[in-house]
Amino acid sequence: MEPQPVRSEYKKVWSALSTTPDQAKLHVIGVTDEDALRATGEETLRFLQQSVGIRQDDVVLEIGCGIGRVGKVVAPLCRKWIGCDVAANMLSLTATRLKDLPNVELKEISGYDLRGVEDSSVDVVYCTVVFMHLESWDRYNYILEAFRVLRANGRIYVDNINLCSEGGWKVFETHHAMSPATRPPHMTQNSTPQELETYLTRAGFCDVRIHTDDDWIRASGVKHEQDS
Ligand SMILES: C[S@@+](CC[C@H](N)C(=O)[O-])C[C@H]1O[C@@H](n2cnc3c(N)ncnc32)[C@H](O)[C@@H]1O
Numbered sequence: 772m773e774p775q776p777v778r779s780e781y782k783k784v785w786s787a788l789s790t791t792p793d794q795a796k797l798h799v800i801g802v803t804d805e806d807a808l809r810a811t812g813e814e815t816l817r818f819l820q821q822s823v824g825i826r827q828d829d830v831v832l833e834i835g836c837g838i839g840r841v842g843k844v845v846a847p848l849c850r851k852w853i854g855c856d857v858a859a860n861m862l863s864l865t866a867t868r869l870k871d872l873p874n875v876e877l878k879e880i881s882g883y884d885l886r887g888v889e890d891s892s893v894d895v896v897y898c899t900v901v902f903m904h905l906e907s908w909d910r911y912n913y914i915l916e917a918f919r920v921l922r923a924n925g926r927i928y929v930d931n932i933n934l935c936s937e938g939g940w941k942v943f944e945t946h947h948a949m950s951p952a953t954r955p956p957h958m959t960q961n962s963t964p965q966e967l968e969t970y971l972t973r974a975g976f977c978d979v980r981i982h983t984d985d986d987w988i989r990a991s992g993v994k995h996e997q998d999s
Contacts (some may be wrong), residue, residue, distance in 0.1 A: 779909065781857045789861050800810075816844045821983070823926035832896045832897075833897055834917070842854045854875065855885065878998065885919070902967075918994055923996040925991060925993070926993050927993075933983055933987055963988075972992075
């Protein structure tokens with residue numbers, strides 16, 4: 772048997788987790804039914820609207836778009852939606868699921884950066900249900916890359932499960948109970964609110980807001996004009 776790839780070999784890890792549509796959907800959000808997928812996509816859209824907002828003129832980019840769960844409800848509301856993912860299998864499912872939306876562009880990325888996306892060309896970058904699968908350095912690098920590709924007054928949204936919440940601690944304890952050898956490479960690693968706040972501030976974002984109303988951290992910021 773081949774040894775498991777390590778966590779940071781994102782392309783290998785996530786290509787192997789998305790070889791069939793149902794397997795991909797389960798790893799994205801734990802459901803396969805299209806109505807359920809739509810309902811969860813609309814829930815994420817609500818968080819985006821409450822934090823960064825989605826406007827008709829916006830070019831919106833998602834880091835780690837998976838099967839286009841969120842893109843399917845965001846794309847009809849904006850000028851262009853760019854779905855980026857490390858796994859080609861995920862992107863081909865997005866292409867199928869979003870085939871009727873004319874303003875969708877898909878990009879396979881390295882897993883560490885947004886190479887190929889021009890500086891100052893995007894209005895909103897968001898990354899949801901992805902940071903828990905990344906090494907912390909790679910989380911920060913995506914925030915730096917978001918800063919690079921955002922225009923002046925561009926907005927960013929990122930999230931993760933909150934280690935400091937009751938639910939987040941339960942997730943941590945469950946994984947703590949597993950032996951190191953059996954923990955899969957995509958295993959959830961939570962953030963603290965301070966971690967995400969630090970990354971956004973250090974990357975240069977202003978108006979950094981951190982919401983911790985439930986077991987999640989939802990963080991947003993703005994790239995001010997003078998920072999471009
Ligand atoms: C749990 S899914 C979430 C998908 C989507 N954001 C959503 O909420 O429906 C995680 C996604 O992140 C992608 N991914 C994992 N590591 C990545 C990386 N380093 N860079 C970009 N995408 C990555 C996976 O291929 C997968 O599509």
